[in-house]
Amino acid sequence: MIPLTNSKTEMKWVRDVVEQTIRKILIDNDATLEYKIGTMMEMPRACVTADKIAEVSDFFSFGTNDLTQLTFGYSRDDVGSFMPEYIAQGILPNDPFQTVDTEGVGELMRMAVDRGRQTNSKLPIGVCGEVGGDPKSIRFFEKIGISYVSCSPFRIPVARIAAAQATLANN
Numbered sequence: 001m002i003p004l005t006n007s008k009t010e011m012k013w014v015r016d017v018v019e020q021t022i023r024k025i026l027i028d029n030d031a032t033l034e035y036k037i038g039t040m041m042e043m044p045r046a047c048v049t050a051d052k053i054a055e056v057s058d059f060f061s062f063g064t065n066d067l068t069q070l071t072f073g074y075s076r077d078d079v080g081s082f083m084p085e086y087i088a089q090g091i092l093p094n095d096p097f098q099t100v101d102t103e104g105v106g107e108l109m110r111m112a113v114d115r116g117r118q119t120n121s122k123l124p125i126g127v128c129g130e131v132g133g134d135p136k137s138i139r140f141f142e143k144i145g146i147s148y149v150s151c152s153p154f155r156i157p158v159a160r161i162a163a164a165q166a167t168l169a170n171n
Helices: 010-029 044-049 052-053 062-070 083-088 105-119 135-144 153-170
Strands: 039-043 058-061 127-130
Touching: 010 052, 010 058, 039 044, 039 052, 044 052, 044 062, 044 083, 044 105, 052 105, 058 062, 058 105, 105 127, 105 135, 135 153
Parallel strands: 039 058, 058 127
Antiparallel strands: none
């Protein structure tokens, strides 16, 4: 359930509903659990209103596949039929589902990081999706202040090296 206006009242209401639901499940199951309530930043509108969303979030995580799909208007299911030609013709420098598009998707991410951290300076912000394991993308993420990345297991060794290199380059 995503409020349409992102008013402080609506955002607080959503968090309250989530917390009440979690408490009920824990009580019903005689269980305890430490948890955080965060937001998948998958919609361009979420990036633009990140300052309001950060008021009720313990973390952000960019869902880069969906954010890329919605920003470009491409279906991931269809890009294989035209993406190689777009790259060959120089229309796009890379497949934006493999390497973050810094001009469009990346600017939305930068905006969300800046706005979210204006509200909560310690807000953890992550990235999930294939771009989370791409060295070029990781360098960009380091520059805009992303806290962590996640990626498929086969990309983890490369992602770790790229993250270390990006950290060293920016310090």
